[in-house]
Amino acid sequence: xxxxxxxxxxxxxxxAAEEFVSIYYDTMDKRRQALTRLYLDKATLxxxxxxxxxxxxxxxxxxxxxSSEFQVNMLDCQPVHEQATQSQTTILVVTSGTxxxxxxxxxxxxxxxxxxxxxxxxNTVWKIASDCFRFQDWASS
Amino acid sequence: xxxxxxxxxxxxxxxGRQGDSCxxxxxxxxxxxxxxxxxPIWEQIGSSFIQHYYQLFDNDRTQLGAIYIDAxxxxxxxxxxxxxxxxxxxxxxxFQKIQHSITAQDYQPTPDSCIISMVVGQLKADEDPIMxxxxxxxxxNISDAWVCTNDMFRLALHNFG
Numbered sequence: 001x002x003x004x005x006x007x008x009x010x011x012x013x014x015x016a017a018e019e020f021v022s023i024y025y026d027t028m029d030k031r032r033q034a035l036t037r038l039y040l041d042k043a044t045l046x047x048x049x050x051x052x053x054x055x056x057x058x059x060x061x062x063x064x065x066x067s068s069e070f071q072v073n074m075l076d077c078q079p080v081h082e083q084a085t086q087s088q089t090t091i092l093v094v095t096s097g098t099x100x101x102x103x104x105x106x107x108x109x110x111x112x113x114x115x116x117x118x119x120x121x122x123n124t125v126w127k128i129a130s131d132c133f134r135f136q137d138w139a140s141s
Numbered sequence: 142x143x144x145x146x147x148x149x150x151x152x153x154x155x156x157g158r159q160g161d162s163c164x165x166x167x168x169x170x171x172x173x174x175x176x177x178x179x180x181p182i183w184e185q186i187g188s189s190f191i192q193h194y195y196q197l198f199d200n201d202r203t204q205l206g207a208i209y210i211d212a213x214x215x216x217x218x219x220x221x222x223x224x225x226x227x228x229x230x231x232x233x234x235x236f237q238k239i240q241h242s243i244t245a246q247d248y249q250p251t252p253d254s255c256i257i258s259m260v261v262g263q264l265k266a267d268e269d270p271i272m273x274x275x276x277x278x279x280x281x282n283i284s285d286a287w288v289c290t291n292d293m294f295r296l297a298l299h300n301f302g
Contacts, residue, residue, distance in 0.1 A: 006223050044249055046249060049245065049247065074295060076219065078214045078291050080291060081212045081290065092257075092277065092279060092291050092293070094293045096275060096295065096297070108297065110259070110297075112277045114249075129251060130249045132249065132257070132259045134247065136275065137273075
C-alpha cells in the first residue's frame with residue numbers, strides 16, 4: 001500500500017462517506033425496498049436501542065418502518081487504520097439531522113455507520129457492517 | 142430525567158439500553174448467552190470503557206492520553222486530530238469544569254473484534270447552559286488493553302431539549 005499522508009487519507013475517506021450518505025438517505029426515503037442492498041449480509045442495526053441483525057430481519061424492519069423524510073445537517077467521518085493486509089478498508093461515519101416518519105412528529109437523529117469496502121475489478125462498493133440510529137431528543141418525545 | 146413511554150410503536154419509543162433482539166441473530170464472533178439479564182461481552186467492555194472515559198474527562202482530562210494510541214483519530218466538533226499528542230491538546234480546551242450525563246449508549250461488535258459505541262447525552266461546561274452531545278468511539282484490544290482508535294464528538298447545538 002502506498003504511503004499517504006494523513007490528510008489525504010482522511011479526505012478520500014470523507015469523499016466516499018459523503019457519497020455513501022447521500023445515496024443511503026435518498027434510498028431510505030425514495031426507494032426503501034432497495035435499502036438493504038447497502039448492507040452486508042451479516043450487518044447489524046441498533047434502532048433506538050432495538051437490535052436488528054442479518055438481512056432477513058433488516059428487510060422486515062425496513063419494510064415495516066413508516067415512510068421517511070430525512071435531512072442530514074452534519075457528517076463526520078474517519079478512516080479506520082487497519083494494519084493487517086487481509087483487513088478490508090473501513091470507514092466510520094457519523095451523521096445527524098432531522099427525520100420525519102409518517103404518522104410521527106419530527107425528531108433530531110444521530111446515526112453511526114461502519115462501512116466496509118468491497119472492491120471489484122471496476123470500482124469500490126461500500127457496504128454497511130454496523131449501523132446505529134437514535135433520536136437525539138427521545139427522552140422528551 | 143423521568144422516562145415516559147409514549148403509546149407509539151416499538152420503533153418510535155427507544156429503550157435506553159440495548160433491548161430485546163429482533164429477528165435472527167447475526168454471526169458475531171464468540172456468540173454468548175443472551176438470556177435476559179446477561180449482557181453480551183461487548184456491552185460490558187464498552188460501558189465500562191465509557192464510564193471510565195467520562196470520569197477521566199470530567200475529573201482530570203490530562204489523563205485522557207492514556208486511552209488513545211499514536212494511530213488514533215479524533216474529530217472534535219469537526220476538527221481532526223491524530224495521535225496521542227494531538228489528543229492531549231484536548232486537555233487545554235477552554236473550560237475549567239465539565240460534567241457529562243449519558244442519556245443512552247449503544248454497543249456493537251465489529252467483524253474484526255473491535256467495539257463501536259455510540260453515546261447520546263448532555264453536558265455542562267463551567268456556567269454555560271446544558272447542551273446535548275453525541276459521541277462515537279471505536280475500541281480495539283491491543284496487548285490485552287482496550288484503547289480508543291477512533292473518536293468523534295459533536296455538540297447537539299440545535300437541540301435545546
